[in-house]
Amino acid sequence: MVVAGVAKPGSQTEELVVFVLYRGDIAEFLPTANAVGRLINEHTGLEVAQVIPTKRIPKTTSGKVQRHLLEQAYVEGEFDAELAELNALREMRGGADREAGAGLEARLQSLCEAALPGKRIDVNDNLFEIGASSLKLIEIHESIDRDFPGLVDLTELFDYPTIAQLAKHLEAKLKATPPR
Numbered sequence: 001m002v003v004a005g006v007a008k009p010g011s012q013t014e015e016l017v018v019f020v021l022y023r024g025d026i027a028e029f030l031p032t033a034n035a036v037g038r039l040i041n042e043h044t045g046l047e048v049a050q051v052i053p054t055k056r057i058p059k060t061t062s063g064k065v066q067r068h069l070l071e072q073a074y075v076e077g078e079f080d081a082e083l084a085e086l087n088a089l090r091e092m093r094g095g096a097d098r099e100a101g102a103g104l105e106a107r108l109q110s111l112c113e114a115a116l117p118g119k120r121i122d123v124n125d126n127l128f129e130i131g132a133s134s135l136k137l138i139e140i141h142e143s144i145d146r147d148f149p150g151l152v153d154l155t156e157l158f159d160y161p162t163i164a165q166l167a168k169h170l171e172a173k174l175k176a177t178p179p180r
Contacts, residue, residue: 001036002057006071015049016040019070022053026085029053033086038129047133052079090120104174105167111143112163123163148174 001021005014018036022029033051040048052074058066073079105123112121115136121127127137141154151173152166160166 002065002067002070003040004067004071004074006074008075016046017071017074018048018051019054019057019074020051021055021057023055026053026082027089030086030089034126034129037131038126041128041131041133045134047136048131050074050079050083053082054079087120090122104171105163107147108144108163108167108170111147112140115139115143121163123167125163126161127157128161144170 002019004017004019006017007014018040020029020032020036022032033053036051037048040046054070058069060066109121109123112127112132113119116130116132119130121130127140132140137157138154141152141157144152148170152170156169157166160169
């Protein structure tokens with residue numbers, strides 16, 4: 001595994017990109033990608049932009065990893081096909097849930113996607129696995145608190161890390177709260 005901060009042309013910031021040596025079927029890589037993103041986020045608080053399968057890790061003759069070659073390949077789009085396939089797999093996995101996810105789940109999903117632009121979030125995705133940093137969790141909590149004042153504590157995002165779990169928890173709280 002190789003981790004790099006990569007700034008795409010015209011970007012003011014770097015993305016955290018993880019390259020994982022993987023030679024199997026891309027469909028079987030999705031759980032690995034989710035786990036790598038979640039573990040890095042949980043242990044460092046950093047938001048992983050991409051976890052990319054690569055068939056080889058370039059090294060010098062003395063065995064040092066040539067990180068810059070992976071970074072360059074990413075910027076030049078050499079991994080675009082793999083990333084598109086991973087995104088399609090995520091969509092297929094979550095498409096049925098998104099169509100069925102009405103009401104509270106849909107509202108929470110909308111709030112989370114607004115806080116994490118560019119990420120398609122399934123109601124069953126663990127926010128940590130998709131790379132939500134602690135700052136993004138605070139932003140999500142603030143959005144939820146605007147729509148549902150005082151009903152969800154920030155710590156409950158850790159207890160209910162998926163939109164589906166959080167919606168179920170919030171629904172129970174809404175039923176228990178007397179109307180104003």
